[in-house]
Amino acid sequence: MDGPSNRTVRALFAVVLVLAAGAVASSYATAEPNVARAHGSLDDAGTSGPGDTGVASPDEQPTEYGPPDPNGSYPTDTGEDWAEGAADETEGRVLVDPEERDPENLTVVGTQGFYASDERAELVAFDRSGDVAYYDDSYRVYFDVDPVEGTDYTVEYLAAEHRDGADCANVSTERCTYSVFTRVNLTTGEEREVYGEVTPRIYSARWHDVDRINDTHVAVADILRDSVRVVNTTTDETVWEGNASSHFDADVGGAAGDWTHINDVEVTPDGRFVVSVRNMDQVVFVEPGEGVDENWTLGAEDDYDVLYEQHNPDYVPPSQGGPAISVADSENSRVLEYQRVDPETGSATTAADGEWRRSWGWQDSRVQWPRDADRLPGGNTLVVDTHGDRIAEVAPDGSVAWSVTVGMPYDAERLGTGDESTGGESMRAIREARGTTDDAGTRSGIDLPFVRSTDDDPGVGAVPPAGTITHPDRSIVEAVWVVLKGLTPTLVVNGLLYAAPSWVRFTDLAFGALALLTALAWAGAELAWSGYSPLFRLYSAVRRS
Template sequence: MVERTHLRVAAAVALLVCAGIVGAAYLSRPTSAVTDATGESARVAPANGTTVIATDSNTWLGRESDGPRANAELVAFGADGERQYYDDTHTRYWDVDPVEGTNATVEYLYADHLTPEECGGESACTRNGIERVNLTTGSVEGIYSRVTAGKHSTRWHDGDRLSDSTYVVADIAADRVFVVNTTTDIVEWSWDAQAAFDPATTGGPYPSDWTHLNDVEVLESGLIQVSLRNHDRVVYLDRETGLVENRTLGNGSHGVLYEQHNPDYIENPDGDDAVLVADSENNRLVEYRDTGGEWVRSWVWQDKRLQWARDADRLPNGHTLVTDSNGNRVFELDETGEVVWSVPVAFPYEAERLGTGDESAGGPPAHELGLRNRTAGGSTVGDGGPSQSSVLPGPVVNAVYYVLPRWMGVTELLVSCLGLAVGALWAIAELRWLPYRVSLTNPVSLRKRR
């Protein structure tokens, strides 16, 4: 009997400790991506210009929840660190681009999950669209939108403006890139990924999520750069001839790219253009240099916290603006690889520093800057975020983070599992210690143990 009492006390203490750790994490959660634990509006460190951040997040619940506070957030912090703009109208926010010729106007992609009634009886559908907002006045203008069936792999992540009335769109739902005239709603050109790739031998599951085409960028040359995430490739399209042969970055090998996001093309007037990529499942930033038609890796960076980066922009001063989705932060690296600015944000997707050009258009390539490589074994910034796991593969950890609430990290998850295991074992032990024996044979009986 004394032994049982000791076991009960030990189990109770273990459950209290587990509950305390998980409860403390929950109580210290921010109430949104851009407010602190008290609900006050966040203020961040001053930066060299306004920083606009789009999130793919619901702070309170899991990443894909449509429950309370299911919407994501679009926020801008001014150069002084004060919050300049905030909106949480849409279910998800994706790519953000400055509008040329303006100081405080941006365009962004959004996705709204619609009700079955709005979907014509279908269980799920999504309105994907492009909007423009003046960050100073808050005035929002709708540019273009369409409804796609389904939700998870049908949400457009990017669109790039060709002119005042034409946009190139990364159509993730149909595995294609198209150019649409937003005045006439006529699709003037399109490229289907099946024109160059075989669904039977490349990419993800077909047709549910074959390419996961998540980014387009119109280059000065007129070519269109396209990120085929589930092909682990960045390809280049000519609107006259289609896929540009022998130009593709990546070959399906995870050592080159692994389900990348938001590759940014860096035009170099001195020759040797480059592509800066958020190499997401490799949990790193990587840059490749074009050396006479061959892509050669010229820079790689990661720290122990970087977890599923989904955007990196090279700024004109040589710094790199990074969006660390599962690290719940947006930060800026200097030329030595040190973090010189950081803001905690729940599950950010993309960030843009206004006044520096579109994406990495205004920044120099790594090989000219002489940027230092860094791996996860180097120095880190320990400001409270999750760290990379040395036990589980990156894709497994990233998948777990994707479904967890923003406030729950690996530690809280493991502690929760431990608490459940202790509780289950305690319950089993108590059943075995009951003074009665239950028989489920026919007839069912309840007898006192001897």
């Protein structure tokens, strides 16, 4: 039986190429605009001074930290005396008008940007309609952002700028980074640097997170030093430091220069530190002066079924239905929650013999490299979808209650809900409150489906069974894209998206790859039809020689 004619095969190749190119073109034409294009100043990064860091050497550091006097009083650095006045535009900024916008309707986002793409770093606040209420792009990159307790419109954010020449003299390098933790009033634009430090490199040296301990002390997730440090911001001294080398072997994790990539630290109500050690695929609990509590560690090196280079784990305490951790499982392109339970009974526990079991998850075809997941007081989860270029508020059943497009976001906070997941509850507590049947979850969740069938919908307001990864659109097309995403090399995909223009999505890469493979197959077919066989000619030449 004769096969299809050359003309038919050419037509099939042409149809596939046109459809794949059309899909990419349609994505470009319908992409929502990057916020920076409408509001960005496109000026150079800010020029904040480096200051003196006053970092004590490790052998000079005390093993404890606390208030500077026996009475527990602190020099105030709360900014409560700042006027929260009417909106204005100061030095190119867009400022919040408190007469028009309530704080609980504002979502503040720090974005990373990338010089090779068209994405500009910015600190931006959106209202519920998606309108920009605050905008500033003074720095080269923005990472963590946290609301200041006791204020309505004041936040603290972590940013960085690149420097060279004389600005790097203190660290003896030609180029360097200035990481700065700053407090800003979104209604007046008034800023105050809390703490800043120059580091002797650009990449794998910029801090990603600083967490407030009290009025005078902050915890720094120090990527460069592979440590967590406590800094007294009134004296600029490091008063405690825990280094990863005291717990991890040197032959695990990343390469020299980016060994651990510690990207997040959070202070728990009982005084421990929850630390995200990205390159080890682990979230660890650190007791100052004692070290890592191995019984509480979530994840393991290269155990990608549990975590794969995660970001921003948030601790939910027992008082809120925990112990639980809400975390962005970044390289797996999903958001998860793990509950700590008794391995025999499945009940929530803080005991040393407890174990972490997956209790909730979310994923859709757009989410790519998420890097934050805050549990909100109402039960929804505020997700930062970095390569999906959006902030999405996801309900427990997986539906997207609200979203906004913004280029390469890193961290987000809903004002009025507390720092990170402070005001949120675990999914176990939400299930109990809503009457949804709960099981104890699974150790890794690998035996549970990525997609629930449409016949298994628990109804509006309900929560899927513990451990299930859900998403809002459970159609066949959505399921295919999710499965395809799971089959692709995630590090390669995220690397391409990191440098690609902001409108490019995973689907565009897939259609682009399809077009490339089709073009190569077409070219190969034309060579075969022409009778020209370079490989055969090369083989014959080798035989003759």
